[in-house]
Amino acid sequence: xxxxxxxxxxxxxxxxxxxxxxxxxxxxxxxxxxxxxxxxxxxxxxxxxxxxxxxxxxxxxxxxxxxxxxxxxxxxxxxxxxxxxxxxxxxxxxxxxxxxxxxxxxxxxxxxxxxxxxxxxxxxxxxxxxxxxxxxxxxxxxxxxxxxxxxxxxxxxxxxxxxxxxxxxxxxxxxxxxxxxxxxxxxxxxxxxxxxxxxxxxxxxxxxxx
Numbered sequence: 001x002x003x004x005x006x007x008x009x010x011x012x013x014x015x016x017x018x019x020x021x022x023x024x025x026x027x028x029x030x031x032x033x034x035x036x037x038x039x040x041x042x043x044x045x046x047x048x049x050x051x052x053x054x055x056x057x058x059x060x061x062x063x064x065x066x067x068x069x070x071x072x073x074x075x076x077x078x079x080x081x082x083x084x085x086x087x088x089x090x091x092x093x094x095x096x097x098x099x100x101x102x103x104x105x106x107x108x109x110x111x112x113x114x115x116x117x118x119x120x121x122x123x124x125x126x127x128x129x130x131x132x133x134x135x136x137x138x139x140x141x142x143x144x145x146x147x148x149x150x151x152x153x154x155x156x157x158x159x160x161x162x163x164x165x166x167x168x169x170x171x172x173x174x175x176x177x178x179x180x181x182x183x184x185x186x187x188x189x190x191x192x193x194x195x196x197x198x199x200x201x202x203x204x205x206x207x208x209x210x
Contacts (some may be wrong), residue, residue, distance in 0.1 A: 033057055037128030041090040043083030049093070056130050061107040064138065066117060067130045070151035072096030080124055087124065094126030098141060098151040108135040116141040120154035156184040164193055172197025182209035 035056050040048040059065045077093055079085040098118040101111055111117065117138040125131050141150045163185075164170040170193050178193075180186045181202025193200045204210050 035128055035130040037092055037125070037131075038094070039090050039092055039127075040081055043081065043086075043089075046081070048081065052090075054128070056132060059103055059105040059108075059132050061105040062134055062136070063105045063132045064108060064111055064117070064135045065102045065104075065130060065132055066097075066099040066138070067102055068097045068099040068126065068128065069116075070098045070147040071126050072120070072151045072155065074155055077124075077127075092123070092125035092128065092131075094128075095122060095124055096120040096151060096155050097126035098147040098154075102130070104135065111135050111138070111140065116147060116150075118147075118150035118154050120158055153184070153188065157188055159185050160188040160192055164189060164196070170196050170198050175199040175201065178202045180204070 033055050035054055037052055037054045038049050039052050039054070041050065042048055056065065071094060073094075074096060076085070076095060080087050080091065080093055096119065098116065101113050101115045101117055103113055104111060118141050119126075119133060119138040121137045125133075139154075141147065164176075170176060174193075176193055176198055178186050178189050178200060179202075181190050182204045186202065190200050190202055
């Protein structure tokens with residue numbers, strides 16, 4: 001199966017060296033409207049990923065302009081890149097990131113410039129320095145959570161939430177079995193379910209992961 005392999009990670013890592021590194025203290029745009037982004041102009045393996053200059057533009061009324069400080073990699077990124085989940089070409093890639101808000105549209109009231117935010121949602125486009133995104137698709141990062149952690153756990157955390165709070169509300173009366181308990185989703189589900197008082201049984205693929 002096409003998963004995020006070492007080759008994929010090395011390719012993205014090499015391209016990311018072309019992206020400028022930012023912290024939450026950096027709120028000034030270096031080149032108005034222009035940013036660097038990893039895109040693909042044809043589907044295929046990791047070799048189709050390219051570092052491009054793109055025009056970001058300014059936020060619409062309900063949007064924010066965010067500068068990324070951390071970007072999450074997920075399996076779905078490989079589905080987009082390979083063409084398994086088709087996208088119009090050329091296409092941005094990446095569904096998860098954290099960053100700092102640079103500017104907001106005139107109808108955005110709950111988020112302001114300088115806020116740290118995170119998201120895990122379409123449309124793809126997180127593999128870049130700056131991007132526009134609808135304000136209602138992001139959450140403000142609590143002060144006790146780092147940008148790296150926020151970018152790494154949003155999609156996995158949302159998956160865990162719908163599994164044990166929406167599909168079925170786990171309680172202290174439940175005993176649940178979690179497969180792949182050592183994975184990203186599994187780790188969150190196990191800890192969350194335990195905090196809810198449930199009896200949790202987990203399976204892993206190797207003794208090293210137990």
